[in-house]
Amino acid sequence: MEKQIYIKKGNGETELFSFEKLKNSLRSSGASNEIADSIVDKIQRDIYDGMASNAIYKKAFGLLKQKNKISASRYSLKRAIFDLGPTGFPFERLIGALLKEKGFETKVGVILKGECVTHEIDVLAEKDEYVYAIECKFHTDPRNTSNVRVPLYINSRFLDIQEQWNKDPKNKTHLKQGWLVTNTRFTEDAINYAKCVGLTLLSWDYPSNNGLKANIDTYALYPITTLTTLSKREKHELIAHDIILVKELLNATDKMKSIGLSDSKIQKVKNEVINLCRINFS
Incomplete structure (x- = not known):
């Protein structure tokens, strides 16, 4: 029993x-x-x-x-995403890569003028002449959730830049929607508010069967912090060299050598990447 x-x-x-x-x-x-x-x-x-x-x-x-x-x-994926910190930039790169896999053109860290003030947008994504402003809320503590105050704030920022973007004759695209992405969870009030105002939410397990975990597994966009062949120090040195995704290591031999990895260890790392991402070179 x-x-x-x-x-x-x-x-x-x-x-x-x-x-x-x-x-x-x-x-x-x-x-x-x-x-x-x-x-x-x-x-x-x-x-x-x-x-x-x-x-x-x-x-x-x-x-x-x-x-x-x-x-x-x-x-280890959930823990590995927390280990991308302490800054949120690697997480923003991960989200940008995910949207690229879904057919969007993306830019990370974009400054946009709003109707009232200027805003920094974590990820700007474009597809089919529509533009989406994505805000990423990265947490290093799994106990942190995004309550209703977060989408309230994000939606007000989005409305400010949407007003300015869509009336500017130089823009040939339409700023359609704001997104909010987090590596933890949203409260029920946050989800209900986002549904009401048309803000797209993405968290570890939301939407059901289409959350962050499901998408990372589908597109094999694993962060390098998932790898068992690299030490914690090596992972963070590679992140400092702007290597965020395990797939990027296949073309990063020089960067791996620069942090002291031997040829034999580099091959072990690449073998793990190939197996983890189910990459077939035939």
Whole structure:
């Protein structure tokens, strides 16, 4: 019979731990049923009331890494996005790359004049003569959520630049919509307000089955912080060299050498990238 264990979440609250949810997350990372079952069995033997959720994650990640490094990379995606910090720029680059995969032309960090004041737009995306202004709210703490005040503020900024953009005869495109993207979650009020005013929201798991995680998996836009073959120091040195996505490492041999990686380690890193992104060169 499955244990009834209450664990401690990062925000200090306790909740009943779901072994089924753990198994599903392992399976969604690409782990086989056999590997997922063995990890769940191990966790069941070691878990106890009051155990921190982060400690459970680390234990499951460590066990998965021993059995399947590629699955471990995918399993670590949520944590890996937090590790892109402390600044929000790498996250903005990630969102720009995602929109590019969806057929948009994108620019990151654009200054636009509004009707009242000037605004810095995190990502400006264009497709089919329509332009979209995307604001990215990056958090390093998973406990931080975006409440209704955030879309209220973002929508007011959007309306200011939309007024100015669409009346400017030099602009041949139409500024259609504002977007708000976060790596955590939105409150229910934030979602309801955004629906009401026509603001598109994207978070870790919203919209359902089309959130950040689903899109990153679909387009294999994994950040370099997911890789198991790089140390934390190496990852952040590469981020400082503006390498954000694992795919970029395939053409970044010189930059990897510049931070001290040997030829053999560079090949290991590239092999992990190829397997993680399911790249086929045939």
